[in-house]
Amino acid sequence: MSRAKVIPPEPRSRDADRSQQTILLAARDEFARYGLAGARVDRIAELADVNKRLIYYYFKSKDTLFLAVLEAAYADIRAAEKALHLDEIDPVEAVRQLLSFTWNYYLEHPEFMSLLNSENQHNAAHLKQSVRIQEMNSPLIQMLDMVLLRGREKKLFRNGIDPMQLYISIAAICYFYLSNNQTLSTIFGRDLRAPKAMQQRLSHMTEMVLGYVMH
Amino acid sequence: MSRAKVIPPEPRSRDADRSQQTILLAARDEFARYGLAGARVDRIAELADVNKRLIYYYFKSKDTLFLAVLEAAYADIRAAEKALHLDEIDPVEAVRQLLSFTWNYYLEHPEFMSLLNSENQHNAAHLKQSVRIQEMNSPLIQMLDMVLLRGREKKLFRNGIDPMQLYISIAAICYFYLSNNQTLSTIFGRDLRAPKAMQQRLSHMTEMVLGYVMH
Amino acid sequence: MSRAKVIPPEPRSRDADRSQQTILLAARDEFARYGLAGARVDRIAELADVNKRLIYYYFKSKDTLFLAVLEAAYADIRAAEKALHLDEIDPVEAVRQLLSFTWNYYLEHPEFMSLLNSENQHNAAHLKQSVRIQEMNSPLIQMLDMVLLRGREKKLFRNGIDPMQLYISIAAICYFYLSNNQTLSTIFGRDLRAPKAMQQRLSHMTEMVLGYVMH
Amino acid sequence: MSRAKVIPPEPRSRDADRSQQTILLAARDEFARYGLAGARVDRIAELADVNKRLIYYYFKSKDTLFLAVLEAAYADIRAAEKALHLDEIDPVEAVRQLLSFTWNYYLEHPEFMSLLNSENQHNAAHLKQSVRIQEMNSPLIQMLDMVLLRGREKKLFRNGIDPMQLYISIAAICYFYLSNNQTLSTIFGRDLRAPKAMQQRLSHMTEMVLGYVMH
DNA sequence: CATGAATGAGGTTTCATTCAT
């Protein structure tokens, strides 16, 4: 009679970095999906296939874990931003690229928006504690400033545009459409995530931003 | 021996309505502050100064209560929107008013933004169940359509503006700035709620929207 | 066909006072037996035959519960002390009675000693928070003062005895013998709780106290 | 191929002993401060600045470690007791010295009292297992017996004093005052650790013991 | 000799909800 072997659970890899990374990723997804309050440490452990205790071993508490996730998320977006070299291209094209970069980044990183929503709900309490994040300055404002300057010199752009305000507005029109997509779709009775709708949105945003900036 | 009641029975709906209303307001604040998952029924009861059991008596569950709050919030904003009569004024002024209305409404009703954030986190699950909300059509899209038409006829506005997209963008630039104010302030190292910053924001938004729309 | 009734668990009595009292007694025993840190809320619930949640409903936390137990314990001993009327009897007899009262009280209330031990281990942190306990002044010091005065007047007692010091010493010789009985018994290789040993102890203490006081 | 070790094996006991000693001291402080149940192995490791695993390597478990601490504590006090030579001095002075020795030992070794409290809470379970401790007979009882005998011969001391009872009472009045100092201070609303209070206590105890013994 | 990584069991506490009046 053959007896099925009871397979002993693979002992964990004993790779500290890997474990931490796995936890971080699982936590990111969980926090993004359910918010800070709604997230469950148990679920994170399950997702990461890790003993729950290990989460507390590496990250002291749920809140500290959330902060670590936030820090990683900011590090990621800052890295992506650095790869943009708006200062080397035509001003009009630069603005266009900034917009499409923002749009695509949010599209590919919906968790970033969710995390920000959670953090704002908590009045940025975690962020305020993190020197690390506060020191990760976005290079975009400076880049954008240069772009606006060059555009004005070329008589393409209008005067007196504040780069931070423009940056925020670009973020806003992308973020809001995506983050609030479900309620908007329901209210308007249309699927605003449908490919066509997405395309229309991008066109509209491009027109709007360029229509404002250029003159 | 039967004793006649001296006091005639209050039309019972009075107190009931009042209790329900109080609960609704307390719940709104709680949900807005902590999100759906973070909100506590106990706290709502305390805030409303009613017995916790009463909440379940009137509103079946936490989720149903949340939906009721959402419905009330939408009812409120729809009512406010209806009071705008953009069709009766000059198109440029109408756009300006739409913007300032949106800005001020969010400013005065931060709970509305929070509730929407929560609801979006839950993929609009409650909203999708509510026929009531879905039937409360915003009059703004139609109004805006008219406004854009008149503006175009007067050769003031550009061609081919989708009123829904514009409406969404206007909401976006207001909403995002206010809803994400805390993280933005921290990241930029500035107090973006300071009166001056708020004023600058409004100017920027006006310029942006009009700069886009007019041509 | 007769079907055995599955007897539903008796619904709890819905008597708030009774529930609280039961919890308090169970907690007293548990804390006395295992100390604050060693006590288990689960065990208290089981002992009291009460849902664990109810403990938190009435007593906010384990620490608050401990304080409540302490308060009750002090209230009990103060009540017992008040029943002593040392001022009405012969001074020598009064001292004798104080001693035997102390001895018997500790004997019958070993939990009181345990609780005090725990509390002292925590630097009286709970006690210091309790106005209630601090206001429960022991009547014994004043009574003892009177007794000493009368004894001196009768040329029976020596001069200059501080009632508080005497009170503490009487408590000490009773308390220490009982509280540390197990280690003492082990070290001395004798059963110091045996009736005969107990009797000898009481004799010794009486001799000691009277031998000191009288002169 | 066997390679000859160049370095002669360090007398391994050196470091090992040192580590063990460090752990023991850290454990003593931790147990004294928090009791057996309240003590944390992690904290001991941190205090001793050794890896937690090492604690288990040297001392099998938390309980065994506690026993080791107890044994060391008893060894210490026995050593100190042996240094007293009550048999060589005047009986009155000998009693006086026994008292002041006890008082000072507890004063300088508060951890000893705490450890005893913990052990008594556990019904001397550890002590009972330790042959070592049980064999460490205190020399004091015998010494005291001699002292009492000589005192009686000199017509200084009263008859029929049981040395063990006297020893316990002396320990009691010192121990209780110090061990329960915090609750006593709170209850009496006085700082019983203040220098003056301490002095008064010592005077009282001396008077009491000598007042009893001499006659 | 020494250690960082990992864990199962169980600890206190919280939560939405229901019971019984």
Next chain:
DNA sequence: GATGAATGAAACCTCATTCAT
């Protein structure tokens, strides 16, 4: 219509201990 009492499930977190090197 209103309420205090009560609860099962599950939340976060901690603890002594072992594994693998």
